[in-house]
Amino acid sequence: MRTVTKVLVMAVIVACFAQTTFAQNPDEIVEKYLSAIGGRAALAKIKSRHATGTASFSSPAGDLPGVIEVFSVAPNKSRTLLKLDLSVAGMGNATVDQRFDGETGYAIDSLQGNRDITGNQLENLKNAVFPSPFLNYKERGATVEFVRKEPVGGRDTFVMLLKPKAGSTLQCFIDAESGLIVKTIIVVNLPQLGDVQQTTEFLDYRDQDGIKIPFELRNSSAVQSYTIKLTKVEQNVELDPTMFSKPK
Numbered sequence: 001m002r003t004v005t006k007v008l009v010m011a012v013i014v015a016c017f018a019q020t021t022f023a024q025n026p027d028e029i030v031e032k033y034l035s036a037i038g039g040r041a042a043l044a045k046i047k048s049r050h051a052t053g054t055a056s057f058s059s060p061a062g063d064l065p066g067v068i069e070v071f072s073v074a075p076n077k078s079r080t081l082l083k084l085d086l087s088v089a090g091m092g093n094a095t096v097d098q099r100f101d102g103e104t105g106y107a108i109d110s111l112q113g114n115r116d117i118t119g120n121q122l123e124n125l126k127n128a129v130f131p132s133p134f135l136n137y138k139e140r141g142a143t144v145e146f147v148r149k150e151p152v153g154g155r156d157t158f159v160m161l162l163k164p165k166a167g168s169t170l171q172c173f174i175d176a177e178s179g180l181i182v183k184t185i186i187v188v189n190l191p192q193l194g195d196v197q198q199t200t201e202f203l204d205y206r207d208q209d210g211i212k213i214p215f216e217l218r219n220s221s222a223v224q225s226y227t228i229k230l231t232k233v234e235q236n237v238e239l240d241p242t243m244f245s246k247p248k
Contacts, residue, residue: 026146029158029174030134036179037132038211046131046211048073050237053215053230055082061089068228072130077102077244099244100125106246116246120189123167131211133162133170141165152182180205180212196221208233 034040048071055066066084071077077100084094097108098117105117105125117125127133129140137144145161156176163169173183180202187197198221202214215230 026144026160029146029160030144032179033174033181034132034134036212040135042210043131043135046074046209046235048235048237048239049130050234050239051213051230052232053228055084055226055228057084057224057226059089064088071239071243073239073241073244074130075102076100076126076129077241078125078128078130079244099246101241101244101246102126104246108247119191120168123164124186124188127164127167127170137162137164149176155182157182190223193223196223204229209235211235 051070053068055068057064064084069081071079080098082096086094095110099106105122108114142164147159149156150159152173157173160172161169168186168188171185172181175182184200187195190196201218203216205212206215217228219226
């Protein structure tokens with residue numbers, strides 16, 4: 001009986017030690033992820049990106065098809081141009097053009113009206129560092145924390161929290177074997193809606209100029225679900241800085 005008790009105690013100690021080891025080494029998991037998508041040296045060479053693809057948004061009337069363009073420039077300038085076909089819902093076309101110049105954000109929205117991007121949404125745009133927010137998070141005053149291991153799609157993942165100085169905490173699920181991010185969860189505060197949890201799945205990773213990029217993204221929330229499939233990705237392209245600013 002004493003032998004069995006000792007074995008059980010040792011098993012518990014080993015399990016606790018393993019969990020503590022993981023918890024004390026979040027940087028190792030971060031480095032594994034950065035290596036998996038290409039490595040720091042390759043990522044440092046990527047200064048801009050232009051991605052195009054298709055989009056499909058769910059609605060009570062059926063799926064709404066569209067096309068999307070995403071422009072990114074280091075360290076965090078971004079622009080997302082979405083054009084939707086609303087004929088299934090008995091409407092015409094809709095355009096949403098979200099711009100962020102590194103400091104200020106603006107949305108040109110044919111559905112909900114043009115508006116400045118402020119508050120939590122603006123802080124989250126500032127935190128969306130290109131090509132990866134994990135590259136220099138310490139320099140930006142953010143922290144990373146390992147919280148647990150959790151299966152996703154039958155595979156073990158490391159669940160990491162990326163906590164910025166301001167804005168929403170990003171919960172990342174990093175595949176324990178491949179090192180790739182397979183899912184993220186973030187709670188964003190939307191005007192008139194309040195806090196909304198958004199879950200994004202990252203699928204179909206492909207090599208592009210030595211960098212692994214997910215060519216399919218599935219986003220779901222209590223408000224809206226959509227899928228984006230990229231068809232073309234160009235990196236280190238010349239992009240006019242003014243295209244990220246609010247139109248004059």
